[in-house]
Amino acid sequence: MATVIKSDKAPAAAGPYSHAIESAGLIFTAGQLALDPETGKMVEGGAEAQARQALTNIKHVLESAGSSMDKVIKVTVFATKLEYFADLAKVYTDFFNEPFPARSGMEVSKLPMDSMFEIEVVAEK
Numbered sequence: 654m655a656t657v658i659k660s661d662k663a664p665a666a667a668g669p670y671s672h673a674i675e676s677a678g679l680i681f682t683a684g685q686l687a688l689d690p691e692t693g694k695m696v697e698g699g700a701e702a703q704a705r706q707a708l709t710n711i712k713h714v715l716e717s718a719g720s721s722m723d724k725v726i727k728v729t730v731f732a733t734k735l736e737y738f739a740d741l742a743k744v745y746t747d748f749f750n751e752p753f754p755a756r757s758g759m760e761v762s763k764l765p766m767d768s769m770f771e772i773e774v775v776a777e778k
C-alpha cells in the first residue's frame with residue numbers, strides 16, 4: 654500500500670504531485686526545487702544557496718515521513734549546468750555522511766521555475 658506524505662515545512666508542490674510516497678518500507682520523494690517554503694520563491698544567492706535549499710526541503714520531507722537524511726540510499730541531482738556540482742559539493746556533507754548514498758547527477762536544459770537544481774531521493778523509513 655502506498656502512503657502519501659505531505660510536509661508543512663516544505664514548499665507547496667509546484668504541480669500535481671505529492672511531496673513523497675511511502676511504499677514497501679521506502680520513501681520516494683518528489684524532486685525538490687530551491688524554493689523557500691515561507692515565500693514560495695526561489696532562494697537568492699546562487700548555486701550553493703540553491704543546493705542548500707533543495708536539500709533542506711528534502712530533509713523536511715523525509716522528517717515528515719518519519720525518515721531522515723542518514724537513511725537515504727539514493728540521490729538523483731538535476732542541475733542546469735554541470736559546473737553547479739562544485740557548488741553542491743560545498744554543502745553536500747552538511748547533509749550526508751560516509752558511507753554516502755548512491756547518486757546520479759546530470760545536466761538538464763531547464764528546470765521548473767528556473768531552479769538551478771532539482772533533487773530527489775529514495776530513503777529507508
Ligand SMILES: CC(=[NH2+])C(=O)[O-]
Nearest residue numbers: 667668683684685765
Ligand atoms: C518540481 C517537481 N517535482 C515537478 O515534478 O515539477
